[in-house]
Structure formats: C-alpha cells, structure tokens
Amino acid sequence: MNNLRFSTAIHILVLLDKNQGELITSDFIAGSINVNPVVVRREIKLLREAGLIEAKKGKIGGCALAIDARKILLGDLYKIVNKENMLGRKNQPNPNCAVGRQMNGRLDELFDQTDTALIATLNKQTLKDFSNQFD
Numbered sequence: 001m002n003n004l005r006f007s008t009a010i011h012i013l014v015l016l017d018k019n020q021g022e023l024i025t026s027d028f029i030a031g032s033i034n035v036n037p038v039v040v041r042r043e044i045k046l047l048r049e050a051g052l053i054e055a056k057k058g059k060i061g062g063c064a065l066a067i068d069a070r071k072i073l074l075g076d077l078y079k080i081v082n083k084e085n086m087l088g089r090k091n092q093p094n095p096n097c098a099v100g101r102q103m104n105g106r107l108d109e110l111f112d113q114t115d116t117a118l119i120a121t122l123n124k125q126t127l128k129d130f131s132n133q134f135d
Helices: 005-018 026-033 037-049 074-081 100-122 127-131
Strands: 053-056 062-065
Touching: 005 026, 005 037, 005 053, 005 062, 005 074, 005 127, 026 037, 026 062, 037 053, 037 074, 074 100, 074 127
Parallel strands: none
Antiparallel strands: 053 062
C-alpha cells in the first residue's frame, strides 16, 4: 500500500469502538495517531459518507460508530479508503515495444489478482476482531 489512509481509518474506527457511548473528537483521534486533525477530519468525512460513523459538529461534537464493529469487514474498509490498487501506478510504456505494448494489460491482471487476494484475507477479520487485540 502506498499511503496511510487504511491505517488511519482503522485507527479511527478502533478508537471509536473502544470508546463506545462517547463522542470522540478529531483532536483526540489526531493525538492518538500523531497526525494533524485535518487528516483525521478528511478520513472521518469519508467514513461518515460510507455509513460507518456518525459525526456531530460543534463544541460538544465528535464521532461514534454508526454500526456494530462486528459488521465492519476490514476488506470492505480497505475498498472504501483505497481507490487505487495496492501495488501502485503503472508506467506509460512504449507502444512500439513488444513488451511495452502488453505490459499494462498484464499488470492490470496481476494488480487485480493481488487486490482480490488482499481483500479476501482482510475480510476474514472484522473491526471487532481487530479491536479486541487492544487492551
């Protein structure tokens, strides 16, 4: 994976699971992750739009899980936060080269297989399973 979005999102969700019944602020979450609150707010927006969390703005605002952590599959979370395949981008090879003209098609197949395997592995675990590993 070439970015931190998945790890940031799962960190947010574990904090919310561990603090059920409370509204957790983006500042608190940012302190736990050790990132700028703006990064957290961007992920909160995405997770809210996906229906995983509820967010309330204002002085007494914060966020909480919108659904049971046992119903959130980690592979589904991965698909929500990662719009690109896990292996990254491809080059723009020379179409006049015998290898170059076929490369991106072959890489598409490889990348799709890799993402499918990753998502299948992640979907063997729920957010609750992952969250239970923390004290």
